[in-house]
Amino acid sequence: MPSRTSDPEDPAAPAAPALSGRPLRDTARDGLKIVVVGGFGVGKTTLVGSVSEIRPLSTEEVMTQAGVGIDDREGVRTKTTTTVAFDFGRITLDDEMVLYLFGAPGQERFWFLWDRLFAGTLGAVVLVDTRRLADSWYAIDRLEHHGLPFVVARNNFDEPTHSLEQVRAALSLNPDVPLLDCDARKRESSRDVLVALVRHLHSLSHALEPTP
Amino acid sequence: MIRRPVDSGDPDRLYTVTGGRTRADEQAFDLVTLIVRESGPTPGMQSELVRILQLSERPVAVVELASLLDLPVGVVKILLCDLLDTGRITARHPQSSGRGRQLPPPETLKKVLLALQNL
């Protein structure tokens, strides 16, 4: 039987998984986080992938929540678990700092888990598709609620038909929230979105610094 | 990409990997805590621990380990607690983030900004 496709002599043990792309520098010691949020299919994974130095990876976390119906007599809290999948990429900033970019899940039902899943995040990029602006209202609302600084980037699938000022009005964006155009498929464009966010964070941190 | 036949959400498998334990100190690990091994695997060591030690010869983030091992982040954190307890790894926790709502100091953000502009 010359079937070589299922040779039992083949070593079954898989090799150790290869680190995709380059490993971090030995001196790397400070991981930073930025999240990319927005409606379903708006280009979050595309943006992370275009600017990341590694092929975007995905993983998941099982989040536990105390249930609403707490049975006091039994002393048992009902717990629900939700598995949240997300993708990420990374950018080595210098010898010590590494920036991780997280593409948050698009499904709204996961978004209540944001603050725990991405605790300690510097800020967020909200990607919007102007053909479906309403999809981003929820993201913007949650970010404002959590007090997480953000910028809004319009990912242009087609030639834009509205001005950015019209978009700002439609989203009721605060005048100091940066709003810009991007093409999530292009590395420079995605980088410029991150630059806009960090510039915004920098000016906020200056404003917050106690004056001597 | 090597996909192991791991149903990462399968409770039985997760129970096996972690020995059914939960750990309070797993909270110490952030998604972007960087792990570096201090010594290599030893014979008879649980295969997931071996893989973590193989992958952490250079610094590697918790979230990258989870993805490469195809296990949920929480399970990896529990395994990392064991390796930390026995001194086989060190953990480099984030310095510029993870401090609640506080932003990093302007000097740090300036460095991040310059690095991104030079990409």
Ligand SMILES: Nc1nc2c(ncn2[C@@H]2O[C@H](COP(=O)(O)OP(=O)(O)OP(=O)(O)O)[C@@H](O)[C@H]2O)c(=O)[nH]1
């Ligand atoms: N024409 C065009 N297509 C784009 C652009 N950005 C993303 N796409 C495409 O749009 C589709 C969805 O992009 P993704 O990056 O997967 O979107 P996502 O926000 O991660 O989607 P979910 O995670 O499912 O919510 C993909 O087929 C992309 O190739 C863009 O700027 N222009």
Ligand SMILES: [Mg+2]
């Ligand atoms: Mg996606």
